Amino acid sequence: MENTDFIAPNDVATVCNQIDRLGEKAHLLAGGTDLMVAINLRRLRPEKLIYLGQCGLDRIEVANQSLVIGATATLKSIIQSEAVKRNAPLLVDACQSIGSPAIRNAATLGGNVCNASPSADGAIALLALDTNVTIVSTRGERSVALKAFFTGPGKTVLEKDELVKEFIIPAATANSKFGWAKIGQRKAEIIGIVCVAVNMTVEGGKCQNVRIALGAVAPTPILATKAAALLEGKVLDAQLIAQAAQTAADEISPIDDIRASAWYRKQMTNELVARILSGE
Ligand SMILES: Cc1cc2nc3c(=O)[nH]c(=O)nc-3n(C[C@H](O)[C@H](O)[C@H](O)COP(=O)(O)OP(=O)(O)OC[C@H]3O[C@@H](n4cnc5c(N)ncnc54)[C@H](O)[C@@H]3O)c2cc1C
Structure with a gap:
């Protein structure tokens, strides 16, 4: 330094x-x-x-049925925000599982996403929430779906002259259902071995707009698209839940590393997806 x-x-x-x-x-x-x-x-x-902490990128507000969170909003401010609790409670759960109070005081959502770790809890929740990222540079602004933002571990579509300005998250409705689960080597201040975020709407008992995001099981946070498709338009029951959970586990090709084996990650993906869908 x-x-x-x-x-x-x-x-x-x-x-x-x-x-x-x-x-x-x-x-x-x-x-x-x-x-x-x-x-x-x-x-x-x-x-x-x-x-970036003094350039006015920390707003949290609702506009046009979307929740807008500035890149430098801290995890603590997100957890405490009534607007986030009402419109993206899944993100509150995910942010609460990050680090410790001291970390959440300083850490920002933009940093969590731009660091592009496969196990970034905030990023995984944002992926399930179908978030768009607003990117800014001297050339102007552009918007990228978060699912297209990550290109590898520690890598994103950001050019050298760009920064993330804010996240645009579709606001939850009365029919929104969500779940967050993270498993680590201990309960607090730990990087996830597997993280799962599920977000959907339920109309007349049927699942719609299902998004299942998985963390720490691939080079980037990913969507389990086959498992989600299986649930679309269907009423959840024990058999369907078991099938979707197994499909999510089959969709991933995790690696062995210091935190866990690939085998364990697959087992836990199955388990956590099933738990969330069962409402446990
Ligand atoms: C003890 C400890 C425990 C942790 N536990 C967890 C955990 O449980 N879960 C988890 O997900 N993470 C965890 N982390 C990682 C970290 O706290 C988070 O990723 C945090 O959200 C990063 O945000 P930051 O503001 O500190 O980012 P910074 O460290 O300031 O930045 C991270 C990267 O993003 C870039 N960047 C930041 N903002 C922008 C922007 N707006 N546009 C473009 N690039 C930008 C920076 O240049 C840098 O490369 C932990 C870290 C520590 C030290």
């Missing part, structure tokens, strides 16, 4: 100008709970850190 400059712009336009000018030399800093670990371990030596 000895030779790293630090700036804290007061607006997004200045951030965009800086990253456009500096390219690879600059690095964006939000809560720093991922980035500072990388810097401390000397995996990263940025010439300039551009702090």
Whole structure:
């Protein structure tokens, strides 16, 4: 860190100008709970850190039946927000499972998504919620579906001169049903071995718009599209739940790593999907 400059712009336009000018030399800093670990371990030596916490990207509001969450909204502010509790309670559950109170105080939703970890809890919930990401640069704004945002572990579609501005999440309705489950080596302050987020609407007892997002079982957070398709338009019963849970497990090709074996991840995917669909 000895030779790293630090700036804290007061607006997004200045951030965009800086990253456009500096390219690879600059690095964006939000809560720093991922980035500072990388810097401390000397995996990263940025010439300039551009702090995002003062450029006004922390809004949380409802507009046009969508919940809009700014990239620098902290996990704590999301958990405490009445707008998020009403319109995306699944995200509240996921954010609550991240780290510890100290981490959630500093960590932002934008950082969780842009770090692009396969086990990023916030990102997994946002994927189940059919979120769109607004990206900004000196060239203007563009919108990308979150399902197309991740390109590999630690990799996204963001160009060097772009940053994430906000997340647009379709607001929950009276018919929305959701569930969140995460299994780790212990209950708190732990990266997930398997994380599952399910979101759907239920009309006349039938499942619709089903999205099952899985984390830590692939190079990026992914959607179990075959399992979701199986449920579409159907009434849940024990047999269908078992079939969908097995299909989700069959859709993934996880790896063995220090946290768990591929075999265990498949078993737990089956188990957690079944538990959520059963309402346990
Ligand atoms: C002890 C500990 C426990 C943790 N537990 C969990 C856990 O249980 N679950 C979990 O998912 N994560 C966990 N994490 C990881 C981390 O806390 C989260 O990923 C957090 O949300 C990152 O947000 P941040 O604001 O701190 O990001 P930062 O560290 O500031 O940034 C992360 C990356 O995203 C980039 N970035 C940030 N904002 C933007 C933006 N708006 N546009 C473009 N790029 C941007 C940065 O340049 C950097 O590359 C843990 C971390 C620690 C240290």
